[in-house]
Amino acid sequence: MRNHTSRPILANTMKGLIAGKSGIEACLSVDDRTRLQRLVLLSRNVVEGNLSGAHRSPLRGVSSEFSDHKQYGQGDDPKYMDWRVVARTDKYYVKRFEDETNLRVYLVLDRSGSMGYGSGSITKYAYALQLAAAIGYVVVKARDAIGLFLHAEGMDAQMPARNSMQHLNDIIRQGMQFPPQRGREGNLAEALHIVASSVRRRALVVVLSDLLGDEGETRKAMAHLRKKHHDVIALQILDPAELDLTVGQGNLFVDLETGERLPASPEEIRSAYVASFGKFLDDYQRHCAAMGIDYRIARTDERLARFMRGWLLQRRKFTV
């Protein structure tokens, strides 16, 4: 884990968070936490955890849910012998049970320069932090574990998955400690490859990014995660101005990551931009659907609790 001491790229990078507070309290109000109480984040795939939980585990173990039979062999616990089968067939079989385990959720938080953008009352990074807090809150409340990968060009911070509110607070503080910086390009693909390599057991990886990096490489990295049997959720954090280019007065666009400049009138290129950006989003949606990745756009002007509720309820419907 690298220690970043650079100051925020923009003075208002963290605008949108609750002032004077840190950790989860800076991101979620009491009302938000109350609304999130009953929500649960389920994995659509089988995941591996240390504890028994509400999520399915590929490991056979102590569980009340029968899976199949196995002919008794040396080393098998005789207490799982299925005597009824022995009585009927005169052969020794032992019962095997599908183990239920806890969920390990890893947040992959993008802190590239573009995440510092916010046309309204909140930046994309602040919204991502709120999302991270909300997801973490839901996960921890469900006795699941939450971890963090914070990256920009490279992996800036990494926190293991643990099931404690204190750990969640540390994660949020870590995010708040390393806000986006102007001129810092993001490399989500590399970060995802690192996550795929680092997380050996099946887990739920939640990508919190604007996905404005190299699309091809990012999709390959997502495929890498899926190949490792991780359940992947891609939440694309977008400012409303990015969708319709309502950026107000000005005629010289400056790239927050690269610093490139482009003289153009927003009114003149708006329609073409909307078409081009819309195609970009459609491509992401299509490819994520093909890879079985839960892809969703999170607009920074949408209330957090409402987004979370809609998303998680819909996800639960598809999962159960």
Place this chain on the structure above:
Amino acid sequence: MFETPLFLFAAVAGAMVPLILHLTQKWRSQPIYFPTIRFLRLAQHAAARRIRLQNVLLWFMRTMIMLLLGVAFAMPVIRTTGGGMLGRAARDVGIVLDMSYTMHYETGEGTAFDLAVEGVLNMIATLSEDDRYFIILAAREPSALIPEPIRDKDVAIEALGDLEAGYEPSALFPAIGVARHILAEHTGRRLQELHIFTDNRKQAWSGIDTARAEDARAEDAVSTFVYVTGVEAPQNIAPLSLELEPPLVTPSGGNMLHVEVGSWGVSRETVVQFFVAEQEQARRAVWVDPHEQATVSFRVPSLAAGTYTARVETPEDNLSVDNALHFLLRVGASVPSLVVGTERQTLFLRAALRAAAGSEDAVTHIPHDQFVGFDIEPYGVVFICDALPVDGHAIGQLEEYIRAGGLLVIFPGARTRLVDSALRDVMPAVPEGIWQFDENDARQSLVWEQPEHPVLAGLDVLSRSPQITMQRAFVLENMHADAAVLLRLRNGLPLMVERNVGSGAVVLFAIGADRGWSNFPLTSYFLPVIAQLVDYSQDSRRYPLFVQSQRGLLLNDVMREVPSERELEDGQGRSVRIRHVQQDGKPFAYIESPLAPGMYYRRESDGLHPALAVNIHAQGMELDPASAPFLEQWLQPVAISHSWEAYAEALDIHRVGRSLVEIILWLVLLLVAIEFWFANYLVQRGEASNKVVQPVSGEMST
């Protein structure tokens, strides 16, 4: 061409404003921080062409608006003719003024002629100091009021001041030809114009020489303007002609006066009044259809011998100059006749003449040897009985008498030399042999070849089958082409032939006037035929009831005696000058200027005596206006105007040019509207695109 060209600089400066604003806006950058410009670059690339086109369109419209505004202040005009920058170029202007009698038509704003003269003066007033003009009057024959191009406008004011419309039909094309000829002779000026002021009656445009007109049109560089002062649908009723029946008016009366009345415009009933010596004799109502003629008849009252003024008159209308048709009613006591021949040969003839005239004094008899040198001019008819041939001097005297309107009646006889007739030039036929009738064919019926001829018309004997007993007769051969057989014997031999020569006529009988040739002088047909011959020769035939107004009126043709005085007087005491000339020793008198319609008198010691009745030549006049396509075909005018305003506007457009300010301002307004709409459209399109954006919903990927 621009009237205030300095504003063109303002136009250019104004046109630069959008470009300058555009350039200055480019340098004032206002940064927008954005997550990534990757998609902006793509969008800019995709929209670059459209944006460039939109920008160029907006820049073009704004530039055009500023440019056109400046150009409008410069007041551009389009010139159709050459000229300097300010449209001033010396020009020669030919003016053709219609002088036809229809220009007297009252339009409600004055007569057509008054309007035309006013138009001429106004047009001349528009000329610059360097312009020159001349005026051609279009009457029956063209004449020049101002024959050479001049600059002095006062000359026109003076010349047109007392000018009145004429009293005869006009012919415009000859006058236009004269004007074109004058313009062609003065080619030093850059611009030439021809202005025609007319009431545009169809008849005035008749008589066009199409070949010459086409040539002139093909080569013509003269700008032609037509100012029409007449009304579009004229209405007029006028007496056109009259006829006395029988032509000879005697104190016994019984003559009928037939008047033809013509109409233009609407069908209507009108009243025709008949005046003799300013006393109304009768009035008749008659219905007249447009372009038709109706005949109304009056009985001529019994009048003592003498010459009376008379007229028929229709009610006052817009064209009052032709409402009255004046004529002289000559009432003769008898027609003096001269009989040349022996006592025996002329016995029956003289008896018949005395009976027809009712007076001994009406017949003068001389033997043929006294004929040479005898003054035959006072006689209405000369009978020659077996007096041919006559000597050379008498031949010339007779021919002159006949051509002047006299009637010569020839009864040949034994003296008549066969074939060799000294009067061959006026004879209707040549007596070439004598036909002897035997007892079997002596009785011959008379065949009336031309019963409608004035000599035979009205004879009661036509209803019977007249027969005469013939002994011998000349065979009349070599009939002249103009001769006509009036009486023929049943066996085919011509008995009486007639030939018109000049204003007079020659009647030749195939028999003598005595009983040695036939019993014709003894029959009851002889007296009526002789009386008809005398009537045929009466004055009204030689001297018309009236004359038509014309330039150079020769009085010898229309008056019994050549007037020796220097002038005639009209009814209002105004005198008309008579010009006298001698030609071949014979005096001729004529009046140069066309006379106004009315009665003219000779002043003698005992007072005024009617001498001449003058009328307008209204017969055949067509008052309908000529069509615009006709004028355009043969004149190719720049403009045909019916009001001074339209005419002045056409002149202004032609000379100065058509102002484009209004058109340009409309164009500016249109461009401003388009620019406003287009700019708003672009802005709204940008805003609309915001609404079109559908946030990509994060559907759960399954």
